[in-house]
Amino acid sequence: MYKSISHIVMVLMAIMIVSCKSKPEVEKTDANIEEKATENWVSLFNGKDLDGWTPKIKGYDLGENLHNTFRVEDGVIKVNYDGYDGKFNDAFGHLFYKTPFSNYRLKMEYRFTGDQIKDGAGWATRNSGVMIHCQAPEKMAKNQSFPLSIEVQMLGGITEGVNRSTANLCTPGTNVVMDGELFTEHCTNSTSETYHGEQWVHLEVEVYSDSLIIHKVNGKEVLRYSQPQYGGADMNDYGAEYKSKIGETIKGGYISLQSESHPTEFRNIELLEL
Secondary structure: OOHHHHHHHHHHHHHHHHHHHHHHHHHHHHHHHHHHHHHEEOOOOOOOOOEEEEEEEOOOOOOOOHHHOEEEEEOOEOOOOOOOOEEEOOOOOOEOOOEEOOOOEEEEEEOOOOOOOOOHHHHHOEEEEEEEOOOOOOOOOOOOOOOOOEEEEOOOOOOOOOOOOEEEEEOOOEEEEEOOOOOOOEOOOOOOOOOOOOOOEEEEEEEOOOOOEEEEEEOEEEEEEEEEEEOOOOOOOOOOHHHOOOOOOOOOOEEEEEOOOOOOEEEEEEEEOO
């Protein structure tokens, strides 16, 4: 009996020693992974100017920043219409980042400010977006309203007590697969909360080429889908090059910020390539 008890005690002590040694190693590995991910985040916006970004506004040449629509003030990118004399005239704009991406996490903060320009469309009130998998800006026609892309649509609450989700999905010139089926609706609501006033909202988009795209708001997943592809009821808005690719998946593209007639601000725009 004495030898048996001693043997059991020795075995238990050995297990405890192995357990104690292995735990710090796991924690160290996790810490290293997190540290590596943090180091690889790259800021796409320097907080000082629009270096690396190019505007494309409907009816104007690439690079022409109509009425200084896109500007940097107080460390944020502002979409502003104070130079428009109250007439938007459907001058939909997009601010393109210089580099295309395929697999990445993109995060930023945004907010709506002030009042919409008077002749802006009703649906565009407190409405903006970040476009991903965009066509190249130089391939946009001069009078083209929106780039062929996947839009992560940003909406702000308008009426208290009325839900208006954000980080929705819109699909100019595209379709996606959702729950295993081809989804052709132009816009789809997320499951996010409604955000009123001029509060900053944290948005993150996780992109795995043509396999999976996830939208998150303030750290919570609100929408996911897969297989972004050329298609959609509005294909006549895009050139023959894209019409010939209907059904072909889109593996990557440019990122752009929208100008849709309501003043909007963006800050802390960062990207982590996966």
